[in-house]
Amino acid sequence: MKMQHRVSLVGAGPAGFALAIDLEKRGTNVLVYSHPSHLRHVNDVQDKGLLTVRGKLEGSTVLRITSNMRDVIGFSNLIILTVPSTGQETVLQELKKFSLHQHTIVAVPGNLFGLVAEMEVGCIVETNLSPYSCRMDEERLVVLGKKHLVFIAALQKDPGLEIQETMKRIFPLELKWCSNVVEVCLLNVNGVFHPLMMLMNAGRIENTDGNFLLYRDGLTRSVANAMLAVDRVRMEVGEAFGFRMKSAVEISNECYDQSFTDLIDLAQNSGPHNKLKAPSDLENRNISEDVSDLLISWHSLAEKLGIDASPIRAIVVLVEMATGVNYFKIGRDLYKLHLQDVSRNELIQRFGPSTRQNGH
Numbered sequence: 001m002k003m004q005h006r007v008s009l010v011g012a013g014p015a016g017f018a019l020a021i022d023l024e025k026r027g028t029n030v031l032v033y034s035h036p037s038h039l040r041h042v043n044d045v046q047d048k049g050l051l052t053v054r055g056k057l058e059g060s061t062v063l064r065i066t067s068n069m070r071d072v073i074g075f076s077n078l079i080i081l082t083v084p085s086t087g088q089e090t091v092l093q094e095l096k097k098f099s100l101h102q103h104t105i106v107a108v109p110g111n112l113f114g115l116v117a118e119m120e121v122g123c124i125v126e127t128n129l130s131p132y133s134c135r136m137d138e139e140r141l142v143v144l145g146k147k148h149l150v151f152i153a154a155l156q157k158d159p160g161l162e163i164q165e166t167m168k169r170i171f172p173l174e175l176k177w178c179s180n181v182v183e184v185c186l187l188n189v190n191g192v193f194h195p196l197m198m199l200m201n202a203g204r205i206e207n208t209d210g211n212f213l214l215y216r217d218g219l220t221r222s223v224a225n226a227m228l229a230v231d232r233v234r235m236e237v238g239e240a241f242g243f244r245m246k247s248a249v250e251i252s253n254e255c256y257d258q259s260f261t262d263l264i265d266l267a268q269n270s271g272p273h274n275k276l277k278a279p280s281d282l283e284n285r286n287i288s289e290d291v292s293d294l295l296i297s298w299h300s301l302a303e304k305l306g307i308d309a310s311p312i313r314a315i316v317v318l319v320e321m322a323t324g325v326n327y328f329k330i331g332r333d334l335y336k337l338h339l340q341d342v343s344r345n346e347l348i349q350r351f352g353p354s355t356r357q358n359g360h
């Protein structure tokens with residue numbers, strides 16, 4: 001008899017819904033959790049009675065939905081977080097009320113969730129990106145693209161074959177296992193793309209309510225030049241750990257199975273990117289998530305490693321000047337990652353390529 005699998009998904013936005021529908025289609029029962037103060041999409045779906053999807057996935061399904069974390073823990077030993085990383089701490093407060101020694105938590109994307117979490121869990125796994133590009137469109141889920149590959153790692157030294165097999169079953173794409181969560185975080189290229197496209201197009205965003213194509217119209221030569229400076233910092237950080245680093249374009253090519261030669265080529269010609277509309281204002285996760293949880297962590301790692309991180313510092317300062325939010329204060333620096341007392345050498349030893357290492 002075929003075994004019936006179950007998965008709990010924490011995060012009821014387009015990324016969580018796309019994974020939920022895909023899993024249900026492939027015979028896995030899913031329970032979706034929406035935090036009681038974050039019910040926006042869930043209310044829409046419940047009003048309609050079912051979730052309809054179109055695009056790269058087609059169909060409709062009645063989702064099991066809860067706002068009670070006890071249901072999540074009981075439903076499955078496998079919990080996938082699909083909240084933005086800025087929401088991880090809110091759901092952590094709920095998760096920490098339970099014993100999770102038998103559970104595996106998978107953060108999609110991770111952005112160093114495992115280091116922030118500081119909790120006893122059977123296993124923590126992180127990916128660099130979400131498998132789908134998707135959005136809600138009048139209560140329908142639209143899946144615009146599906147990645148070919150995501151990068152993945154466990155916080156624990158060796159996740160074991162069983163976890164690797166489970167991840168293979170859950171994610172409908174190729175998984176490339178990395179040494180550890182720091183390497184995976186350095187492979188989330190949204191930190192290179194998003195904040196600069198937002199900042200360098202701020203006037204246009206605010207003038208048009210985002211009525212232009214963010215990559216196709218907004219990633220021009222000078223924006224690309226600035227991105228290359230940030231990308232160099234990201235790569236230098238990875239190289240200091242001993243990882244073989246690739247450029248943001250090469251990583252994106254690998255994830256989407258494409259072969260663009262540079263950032264402009266990608267912005268103009270990549271199907272999953274060149275039709276994306278700009279957000280309507282700067283208060284968007286392209287800044288709140290990607291500056292807070294990617295750029296600040298890359299910056300603080302760079303400083304500890306003795307790498308010039310001034311291109312990232314410039315972005316964070318300008319973001320504060322433009323929005324009033326000081327991400328140096330609230331972002332994932334070494335304190336938030338519980339690495340403030342770790343020396344440069346310990347840091348490299350702990351997260352260098354030869355080990356899959358526990359961050360605590």
Ligand SMILES: NC(=O)c1ccc[n+]([C@@H]2O[C@H](COP(=O)([O-])OP(=O)(O)OC[C@H]3O[C@@H](n4cnc5c(N)ncnc54)[C@H](OP(=O)(O)O)[C@@H]3O)[C@@H](O)[C@H]2O)c1
Nearest residue numbers: 012013014015035038039040083084085087090130133134
């Ligand atoms: N959608 C995509 O195409 C795509 C592509 C690549 C990567 N990703 C990544 O995948 C993740 C999820 O994306 P998404 O589009 O599904 O995001 P989303 O709709 O903005 O958020 C997902 C869910 O998390 C909830 N949430 C937000 N902040 C929270 C908090 N502080 N505490 C508890 N719940 C919170 C949202 O509720 P409310 O909306 O009610 O606040 C929503 O139910 C993000 O990290 C995103 O960067 C998405």
